[in-house]
Amino acid sequence: MxxxxxxxxxxxxxxxxxxxxxxxxxxxxxADRSAIEAAGQAVAAAKVTLERARQALRAAEAEAESVRQKIRRTEQTLYGGQVRNPKELQDLQREAEALKRLLAVKEDAQLEAMLAAEEAENAFRAAETRLNALQEERLQQEARWNGDLATHRQRLATLDQRRQHLTTTLxxxxxxxxxxxxxxxxxxxxxxxxxxxxxxxxxxxxxxxxxxxxxxxxxxxxxxxxxxxxxx
Ligand SMILES: [Zn+2]
CATH class of the missing domain: 1.10.287.1490 (Helix Hairpins)
Structure with missing residues (x-):
């Protein structure tokens, strides 16, 4: 017995x-929210990268535009009819050509900046999508875990009672x-x-x-x- x-x-x-x-x-x-936190940090980092890429793109666009304006001014002077001196005209011609070569370089840089900005945009969207998916999954997990926790605690309380009752008879x-x-x-x-x-x-x-x-x-x-x- x-x-x-x-x-x-x-x-x-x-x-x-x-x-x-x-x-x-x-x-x-x-208690462990490390996966969500890491995904949140990835979104924040991707956002910083995107903002920098957009800034770089705006700077590249401005640089190219500035060269285009210089070309327009040079060509206006060149074809405006006010400069007649052949030496001056030749210098202006050379300047316009040099500016066009510079513009090609600036436009290449602008294109690269555009691609980088697109890439950063995609990376940011992907990080956001991942965070949203994790958050949604987490909500479902937490509901399940909290449900299990409540059940386990209830069972434990029942066993605690049975234990207490049994030990008083021993x-x-x-x-x-x-x-x-x-x-x-x-x-x-x-x-x-x-x-x-x-x-x-x-x-x-x-x-x-x-x-x-x-x-x-x-x-x-x-x-x-x-x-x-x-x-x-
Ligand atoms: Zn034994």
């Missing part, structure tokens, strides 16, 4: 251990022995006997020990692992 009660207590405690481990794991998952020294063994034996204080052997360590039991384990009011212990023996 005593071994049976301690076996029941062991079942309750094993269940409590498992629930507590699951509750801790769920709480850790709920003699203090048996309970102390049980608690001590549970601490020193990885949470398992009571071993079931199956086919004449200890279930916890596998050691076979002598006939004397088997008889002792059947006693209703004294406890018998496995000689190998020292756990309380319980014969179903």
């Amino acid at each position: 005593l071994a049976f009660q301690l076996h029941q207590l062991q079942e309750i405690d094993t269940g409590r251990d498992r629930l507590q481990a699951e509750i801790r794991a769920l709480e850790a998952r709920l 003699p203090g020294d048996a309970l102390n022995t049980y608690e001590r063994l549970r601490q020193s034996r990885g949470g398992l204080a009571v071993a079931t006997v199956t086919e004449g052997a200890c279930d916890a360590c596998g050691a076979p039991l002598t006939p004397d020990l088997l008889r002792a384990a059947r006693s209703p009011d004294t406890l018998a212990f496995c000689r190998t692992c020292k756990r309380i023996l319980y014969i179903p």
Whole structure:
């Protein structure tokens, strides 16, 4: 009877251990927002890159436009009819040609800046999409985890009540022995006997020990692992 009660207590405690481990794991998952935070940081970084790329594009556009204006001014002077000196006209012609070569360089730079800005825009959108997907997934996960957490906590409360009720009916020294063994034996204080052997360590039991384990009011212990023996 005593071994049976301690076996029941062991079942309750094993269940409590498992629930507590699951509750801790769920709480850790709920507390860990690192994936979302990393995705949020990626969006912020992509936004900075995009803003810089847009700035660079505006600067490249302004530079090209400034060269175009210089070309227009030079050509206006060149074809305006006010300059007639051939040497001056030749200089203006050369200047216009040099400016056109410069414009080609500036337009290449502008095109590159445009491509870079497009790329940065795409990277920013992709980072945002990823963050949104993670946030949506997280909401669903949190709902599920919180649901599981509530269920586990409720089950744990039920087991706590059953444990409290059971321990009030147990003699203090048996309970102390049980608690001590549970601490020193990885949470398992009571071993079931199956086919004449200890279930916890596998050691076979002598006939004397088997008889002792059947006693209703004294406890018998496995000689190998020292756990309380319980014969179903
Ligand atoms: Zn054993």
